[in-house]
Amino acid sequence: MSEHTWNVIAIIIYMSVMLGIGYWSYRQTDEYEDYVLAGRGLNPFVAALSAGAADMSGWLLMGLPGALFVSGMSELWIAVGLLAGAWANWTYVAPRLRSYSEVADDSVTIPSFFENRLGDKSRTIRLVSSIIIVVFFTFYVSSGMVAGGKYFESTFGGDYLTGMLVVAFITVTYTFIGGFLAVSYTDAVQGMIMFCSLIIVPVMALLYLDDPSSIWTWATSNSYGPHADGNPQYFSLISGISAATIIGNLAWGLGYFGQPHIIVRFMALRTPKDARTGRMIGMSWMFISIIGAVFIAIIxxxxxxxxxxxxxxxxxxxxxxxxxxxxxxxxxxIGGLILTAVLAAIMSTISSQLLVSSTSLIEDIFKIVKKKHPSQDVMINLSRTAVIVVSVVAGLLAVNPNNSILDLVGFAWAGFGSAFGPAVLFMLYWKRLNVQGTLAGMIAGAVVCGVWGNTGLKDVVYEMVPGVIAATVITYVVTIMTKPPSEEVVAGFEHAVEREKEFLAKA
Known part of the structure; x- marks a missing residue:
């Protein structure tokens, strides 16, 4: 058989596994909370790998190795920032968010947690944050579909539109039928595919070389890729980049606290103490995977x-x-199965963002408008309908890919990090926080990030830095200048903190 045929067989095997997990998840989903949050029964292994796969996307398998191959180790600062941010996210956000989201009227989405945590009777916080999520993630999902189409186009020489539709159909199908459980378990499988591929490929490439030790000297003094005379500064972490660039790259880690498709996994953990196990698994996966990507570039x-x-x-x-x-x-x-690692990275991110968008559309917008809450079955079907609606809009945007959609991917990370990151940390660790401060900070972070990222200022420092600073300062100042939260809100904060301590003390 031809190489193309073998690759197609590998893709069919992979797609069949994803659909199988989707069907299994469908059989496990009986109630609305099961569909949107897996009934808060997600084990830490699945939570850790699914969070990692949804986070890293194709950047870990293609973007990072490519940047390191071309420019050398000076491109490693983003990875360092992401490692630090992910560790802090698992350490400081995961256990308390798991505890607090349940205490706060059993919140199942980030916007509903914001509203219940602050006791916002006006529902403004929930509406604004859900609109931000739906709009940004619709474009984000679209960019993932574009990446899927281009993957098929470049890997198999196929038609872009056909590839995009295949990726969209499979991802939407298992998300539609299985909900959060399907997304989490398929992401975990996809995370294992990525992990194994990032170990196997560099090891086999190293064994392929006549002189494996040459990897430490070849790039600095020999011709390769874009460097006809080598790159003498290849292994330097600081050569050719400014302090502002290093700070901006490290600041990518700040974005973790505000990424809805990542922190929603923390809300789904079985107990707050599972965050410790999740951190160990998640950080090990992430560190070894990044090391694999680094060695792919070096080798x-x-x-x-x-x-x-x-x-x-x-x-x-x-x-x-x-x-x-x-x-x-x-x-x-085997090569085809390894190549599915890139497809796995793309699909894991699409499915996570698709589910968060659809649940926000129903849980955080529809339920505000609808006075009488529908039954569990109706809510599940409405959420499934929302998956289709979001995917159709995203698919229409992806039919004719353009740079404005693709450019939004990097910008969205900073946008969510600026708008939601400081808000999440303040909510979890400052009981004085009120509605006015949170709303002002969210808007300030989003606006500053948006303006900065669309001007020449983005070349000075990554827009995440000014966005997070603005959101943090505005949130604090406006909160201090306005009325304190009610005693009920303060009592809820103290209860959530004590509950978290009780669980962690048992670990």
Missing amino acids: GTAFFGQNPDLAITDTSKYESVFLDMARILFHPL
């Missing part, structure tokens, strides 16, 4: 540099280094 310089007959498909950003290694080193069936 790739010698792998392709010493073998001019081995071509890299992407000669612009060199983001196909991982894919090209997999094709060259393995049998087409």
Whole structure:
């Protein structure tokens, strides 16, 4: 059989597994809370891997290796920032958010938690935050569909639209029928595929070389990729970049606290103490995966540099280094299964964002308008309908991909981090916080990030930095200048803190 046929078989196997998990999840989903939050019964292993897979996307498999291959270790600061941010997220946000979201009237979405935590009777906080989520994530899902179409186009030489529709159909199907449980378990499987691929490919590439030790010297003094005379500063962390750039890259880690599709996993944990196990698993997965991506770049310089007959498909950003290694080193069936790691990264992010968008549409907007709450079955069906609505809109935007949609991906991380990040931390750790301060801070963070990111200022420092600073300062100042929260809200805060301590003390 041809290489193309073997690759198609690998993709069919992968897609069948995803649909199988979706069907299994459907059989486990009886109530509305099961559909939107897995009944708060998610084990820490699944939570950790699904959060990692939903977070990393194709950046870990293509973007990071490509950037390190071209520019060297100076591109590693983003990874350092993300590692620090993920650790802080699991340590400080996960256990308390799990406890507080249940205490706060059993909140099942981030906007509903905001409203219940603050006792906002006007429902303004919930409406504003849910609109931000739905709008940003609709474009985010669209960009994922674009990436899926381009993956099929570049990997199999197929039609972009066909590839986009296949990725969209499979992802929407298992999200539609299985809800949060399906998204979490498929993400966990996808996370394991990514993890194994990032270990196997660099190890096999290293064994392929006649002189494995040459990986430490080849890039600095020999021709490879875009460097005809090598890159003498390849292993330098600070060469050619400013302090502002380093700060901006490290600031990517600040975005974790405000990413709805990541922190919603914390709300679904079985108990707050599961956050400790989740942190150990999640951080190990993330650290080893990043190390694998780093070695793909380092080994790739010698792998392709010493073998001019081995071509890299992407000669612009060199983001196909991982894919090209997999094709060259393995049998087409095994190579095809490894190539699904990129597809897994794309689909895990799409499904997570799709579910958060649809649940916000129903839980946080529809329920505000609808005076009488529908039955459990009706709510589940409405949420499934919302999955279709969001996916159709996102699909229409993705039919003719354009730069404005793709550019929004990087901007959305900063937007969510600025608008929601400080708000989440204040809610979990400051009982004086009130509605006015939170709303002012969210708007300030989003506006500053938006303005900064669409001007030349973004070349000075990443828009996350001014966005988070603005949101933090405005939230604090407006809160202090306005009326304190009610005794009931303060009592809820103290109860959530004590409950978290009780669970952690049992660990």
